Amino acid sequence: xxxxxxxxxxxxxxxxxxxxxxxxxxxxxxxxxxxxxxxxxxxxxxxxxxxxxxxxxxxxxxxxxxxxxxxxxxxxxxxxxxxxxxxxxxxxxxxxxxxxxxxxxxxxxxxxxxxxxxxxxxxxxxxxxxxxxxxxxxxxxxxxxxxxxxxxxxxxxxxxxxxxxxxxxxxxxxxxxxxxxxxxxxxxxxxxxxxxxxxxxxxxxxxxxxxxxxxxxxxxxxxxxxxxxxxxxxxxxxxxxx
Amino acid sequence: xxxxxxxxxxxxxxxxxxxxxxxxxxxxxxxxxxxxxxxxxxxxxxxxxxxxxxxxxxxxxxxxxxxxxxxxxxxxxxxxxxxxxxxxxxxxxxxxxxxxxxxxxxxxxxxxxxxxxxxxxxxxxxxxxxxxxxxxxxxxxxxxxxxxxxxxxxxxxxxxxxxxxxxxxxxxxxxxxxxxxxxxxxxxxxxxxxxxxxxxxxxxxxxxxxxxxxxxxxxxxxxxxxxxxxxxxxxxxxxxxx
Amino acid sequence: xxxxxxxxxxxxxxxxxxxxxxxxxxxxxxxxxxxxxxxxxxxxxxxxxxxxxxxxxxxxxxxxxxxxxxxxxxxxxxxxxxxxxxxxxxxxxxxxxxxxxxxxxxxxxxxxxxxxxxxxxxxxxxxxxxxxxxxxxxxxxxxxxxxxxxxxxxxxxxxxxxxxxxxxxxxxxxxxxxxxxxxxxxxxxxxxxxxxxxxxxxxxxxxxxxxxxxxxxxxxxxxxxxxxxxxxxxxxxxxxxx
Amino acid sequence: xxxxxxxxxxxxxxxxxxxxxxxxxxxxxxxxxxxxxxxxxxxxxxxxxxxxxxxxxxxxxxxxxxxxxxxxxxxxxxxxxxxxxxxxxxxxxxxxxxxxxxxxxxxxxxxxxxxxxxxxxxxxxxxxxxxxxxxxxxxxxxxxxxxxxxxxxxxxxxxxxxxxxxxxxxxxxxxxxxxxxxxxxxxxxxxxxxxxxxxxxxxxxxxxxxxxxxxxxxxxxxxxxxxxxxxxxxxxxxxxxx
Numbered sequence: 001x002x003x004x005x006x007x008x009x010x011x012x013x014x015x016x017x018x019x020x021x022x023x024x025x026x027x028x029x030x031x032x033x034x035x036x037x038x039x040x041x042x043x044x045x046x047x048x049x050x051x052x053x054x055x056x057x058x059x060x061x062x063x064x065x066x067x068x069x070x071x072x073x074x075x076x077x078x079x080x081x082x083x084x085x086x087x088x089x090x091x092x093x094x095x096x097x098x099x100x101x102x103x104x105x106x107x108x109x110x111x112x113x114x115x116x117x118x119x120x121x122x123x124x125x126x127x128x129x130x131x132x133x134x135x136x137x138x139x140x141x142x143x144x145x146x147x148x149x150x151x152x153x154x155x156x157x158x159x160x161x162x163x164x165x166x167x168x169x170x171x172x173x174x175x176x177x178x179x180x181x182x183x184x185x186x187x188x189x190x191x192x193x194x195x196x197x198x199x200x201x202x203x204x205x206x207x208x209x210x211x212x213x214x215x216x217x218x219x220x221x222x223x224x225x226x227x228x229x230x231x232x233x234x235x236x237x238x239x240x241x242x
Numbered sequence: 243x244x245x246x247x248x249x250x251x252x253x254x255x256x257x258x259x260x261x262x263x264x265x266x267x268x269x270x271x272x273x274x275x276x277x278x279x280x281x282x283x284x285x286x287x288x289x290x291x292x293x294x295x296x297x298x299x300x301x302x303x304x305x306x307x308x309x310x311x312x313x314x315x316x317x318x319x320x321x322x323x324x325x326x327x328x329x330x331x332x333x334x335x336x337x338x339x340x341x342x343x344x345x346x347x348x349x350x351x352x353x354x355x356x357x358x359x360x361x362x363x364x365x366x367x368x369x370x371x372x373x374x375x376x377x378x379x380x381x382x383x384x385x386x387x388x389x390x391x392x393x394x395x396x397x398x399x400x401x402x403x404x405x406x407x408x409x410x411x412x413x414x415x416x417x418x419x420x421x422x423x424x425x426x427x428x429x430x431x432x433x434x435x436x437x438x439x440x441x442x443x444x445x446x447x448x449x450x451x452x453x454x455x456x457x458x459x460x461x462x463x464x465x466x467x468x469x470x471x472x473x474x475x476x477x478x479x480x481x482x483x484x
Numbered sequence: 485x486x487x488x489x490x491x492x493x494x495x496x497x498x499x500x501x502x503x504x505x506x507x508x509x510x511x512x513x514x515x516x517x518x519x520x521x522x523x524x525x526x527x528x529x530x531x532x533x534x535x536x537x538x539x540x541x542x543x544x545x546x547x548x549x550x551x552x553x554x555x556x557x558x559x560x561x562x563x564x565x566x567x568x569x570x571x572x573x574x575x576x577x578x579x580x581x582x583x584x585x586x587x588x589x590x591x592x593x594x595x596x597x598x599x600x601x602x603x604x605x606x607x608x609x610x611x612x613x614x615x616x617x618x619x620x621x622x623x624x625x626x627x628x629x630x631x632x633x634x635x636x637x638x639x640x641x642x643x644x645x646x647x648x649x650x651x652x653x654x655x656x657x658x659x660x661x662x663x664x665x666x667x668x669x670x671x672x673x674x675x676x677x678x679x680x681x682x683x684x685x686x687x688x689x690x691x692x693x694x695x696x697x698x699x700x701x702x703x704x705x706x707x708x709x710x711x712x713x714x715x716x717x718x719x720x721x722x723x724x725x726x
Numbered sequence: 727x728x729x730x731x732x733x734x735x736x737x738x739x740x741x742x743x744x745x746x747x748x749x750x751x752x753x754x755x756x757x758x759x760x761x762x763x764x765x766x767x768x769x770x771x772x773x774x775x776x777x778x779x780x781x782x783x784x785x786x787x788x789x790x791x792x793x794x795x796x797x798x799x800x801x802x803x804x805x806x807x808x809x810x811x812x813x814x815x816x817x818x819x820x821x822x823x824x825x826x827x828x829x830x831x832x833x834x835x836x837x838x839x840x841x842x843x844x845x846x847x848x849x850x851x852x853x854x855x856x857x858x859x860x861x862x863x864x865x866x867x868x869x870x871x872x873x874x875x876x877x878x879x880x881x882x883x884x885x886x887x888x889x890x891x892x893x894x895x896x897x898x899x900x901x902x903x904x905x906x907x908x909x910x911x912x913x914x915x916x917x918x919x920x921x922x923x924x925x926x927x928x929x930x931x932x933x934x935x936x937x938x939x940x941x942x943x944x945x946x947x948x949x950x951x952x953x954x955x956x957x958x959x960x961x962x963x964x965x966x967x968x
Contacts, residue, residue, distance in 0.1 A: 081416065082412060085323075085330075088327075088330055101451060109412075119404055119405065119406060135403075136405060139403050139405075140405055140410075143396045150392045161377075161378055162374075163360050163382055164360060167354060169416065170415060170417030171393075171417060173393060173415050173416075174415070
């Protein structure tokens with residue numbers, strides 16, 4: 001009977017891949033030119049990288065947000081449900097997630113890696129995280145593994161008995177990995193990054209949970225490659241979404 | 243040690259309470275009068291319930307959606323995480339949910355009641371649900387209880403060892419109850435109801451998971467009391483959000 | 485002095501061009517497969533056009549809207565301000581419009597063509613439009629031309645006197661042509677089309693102003709070329725946005 | 727014939743009235759308590775104004791935006807069309823505006839008052855406004871009046887000839903006053919204020935057109951009376967929407 005031996009897979013990291021995109025700094029330039037253009041043509045702008053950089057920086061600084069919306073990036077994300085729960089509060093993005101109603105969910109789970117700070121100190125509004133001891137790391141790994149295995153076995157036991165997937169999944173933990181496609185534009189991505197990364201250049205502090213920050217950092221690295229001038233202007237202006 | 247004996251609480255139902263509201267059929271009428279008004283004043287309208295009913299019905303039928311937005315309802319919802327996961331895909335609503343980062347989560351869990359159809363038959367796109375056997379109900383109840391208790395014990399064990407709440411919660415299942423305040427206007431509520439209830443009067447079919455439908459039905463009953471003419475027009479026009 | 489002789493340009497039509505896109509029926513398929521997939525792979529789907537068509541039709545019929553969001557189309561639109569005023573009520577789209585604060589606006593204006601029905605009959609909720617007489621068409625053309633010229637001359641007179649563009653523009657009419665880039669996904673486009681076209685296949689009636697319908701029709705023709713299966717499913721299911 | 731003598735009304739100011747509201751600092755407190763609460767109850771908070779103030783300030787500073795959404799304010803706004811054009815780009819608000827399709831629009835127009843700076847100096851990105859001369863003010867007033875009267879006469883001439891309102895309105899200028907109901911929550915209002923007011927306390931600069939700023943200032947004064955702690959925290963934290 002299959003439910004007696006679930007083959008649990010464990011990750012201490014998340015996956016972010018760029019599935020498709022239509023996004024470049026040029027998309028910001030032509031969108032801005034329709035509204036604010038003077039004498040200079042877009043062709044001239046392209047020949048003059050310093051002016052392109054200056055225009056993008058000016059848009060960011062003065063919070064002209066709309067020129068950053070005419071582009072599109074779709075990411076594949078593989079991460080725990082507790083990360084998706086926070087992610088999907090961002091309303092402007094588009095999401096399609098693996099469905100536990102239509103699919104039997106696979107036994108892939110999150111366990112914190114050795115770098116993950118495990119202990120929270122301070123009080124509400126002033127929390128900080130510090131390293132856990134080796135004992136704490138060992139306990140977390142062992143306890144999570146045993147709990148995940150127990151939960152997944154219960155899930156399979158109910159499926160075997162003919163219970164609907166959408167009912168049986170109730171026992172699955174929020175540490176289970178799920179998959180989604182997430183589509184955004186650069187403005188929505190900047191808003192996400194401003195709240196879900198902790199960065200010294202930020203004018204306004206953020207205190208994201210480490211696991212969603214791991215997703216955000218991977219997205220930022222990809223985005224920086226697609227739109228380097230926009231990314232630089234974001235950093236240069238306090239990492240506030242325009 | 244507390245983690246050896248979690249006092250598990252079980253619900254087979256959800257809770258929906260109206261926390262506050264500023265919502266009436268009159269709000270639709272005055273909003274509509276600013277744009278479409280002819281000779282008749284709002285005072286006259288109030289004296290003529292048939293015309294009020296007719297105006298609301300006309301707005302609904304011809305999909306003039308904006309007059310249904312100038313009102314506000316805040317609900318307290320207590321339901322499992324897997325319900326909240328679907329709920330929060332509705333972008334127009336406002337949400338504040340109990341945080342597993344700031345609070346130790348309480349051991350309250352969902353187990354399907356005897357009325358819940360447990361078995362899914364058919365194929366994708368044509369699923370139907372049928373009653374489970376008494377044996378299936380018994381197996382679900384027992385398996386879920388054991389699994390929930392095991393998960394919650396693991397959660398407490400990690401908390402006892404000084405592990406941060408946001409880390410330890412990874413083992414908690416999506417059947418755990420959470421709480422939120424959810425605020426919407428009537429247009430957003432109608433969109434929610436059109437997708438999350440199954441109703442013979444609906445012009446377009448929907449196949450919601452039963453547990454979110456339980457939330458939706460309770461909200462609809464409350465809303466019908468606040469805005470009876472709007473609710474009647476919604477039903478009379480195919481339960482499509484205008 | 486330039487303001488004595490504005491060179492008025494007149495249009496009785498609107499312009500819609502596809503500037504860039506990343507949109508195909510395939511984008512709907514892979515987005516849907518992540519959530520609802522069974523045994524069949526996307527490669528198999530592509531080899532089996534009938535199943536692709538069936539899947540898209542099923543998503544539309546059962547109102548699974550999110551798979552229609554992972555695509556992007558940017559249009560250039562040149563149309564009167566009164567059209568843009570209605571257009572920009574659609575919130576999900578992204579817009580960048582020519583700015584009357586940063587630019588001197590050009591004297592391009594809308595005058596109804598001979599096909600435009602000029603006369604409204606009936607009462608609120610039951611309006612219909614019928615052809616105008618040749619005299620009415622002549623009067624509209626002459627009156628509009630004279631009025632536009634007078635307004636634009638006043639605009640230029642104030643600019644000549646050193647008045648800021650954002651102040652002087654107050655006299656410019658809503659029949660003035662403006663330009664914008666408008667970016668959307670297929671779901672947002674379908675919602676727009678459902679409200680801004682009048683079509684016999686629509687399950688729910690709409691009564692758009694003819695000029696925004698002209699924009700909508702041109703967009704629909706372009707979109708139908710990019711996503712033919714999605715377009716067909718939209719028509720086959722009552723032209724309701726999923 | 728009525729169109730020979732329109733009775734033009736002129737305003738150099740805008741009107742903003744609070745139509746209804748369900749908004750107080752307490753709404754922020756209870757919304758926040760569901761997610762972040764510790765030991766202290768809401769009753770205790772109310773008895774301890776300093777803590778209430780501190781909690782709201784902390785939410786604003788750390789950009790916890792959602793607790794500011796569970797409240798509602800509806801304003802009546804009477805202002806020129808060019809102001810409404812900018813206003814309606816704010817997507818989270820709800821709007822119902824007087825319709826030029828259903829109603830004959832009234833001859834009420836905007837002319838800048840003596841305080842309005844008329845002259846723009848500098849270059850794009852560094853514009854500033856300076857006072858106009860008495861001659862410029864006189865020219866603007868006279869030119870606008872004559873142009874408005876000419877436009878409105880043309881409008882009425884077409885209406886008299888039986889032309890539909892939605893066609894005839896094409897000649898009406900963007901300086902025409904329109905009316906709307908606009909509903910928002912405090913978070914959306916703060917975002918609006920951050921972009922549409924110029925204020926020394928703002929961490930990020932904004933350069934709104936004066937006329938929309940006049941609307942924004944009146945809204946801010948009303949809101950400050952309803953939610954004084956939230957307003958103070960907004961000012962104390964750089965007037966950035968959380």
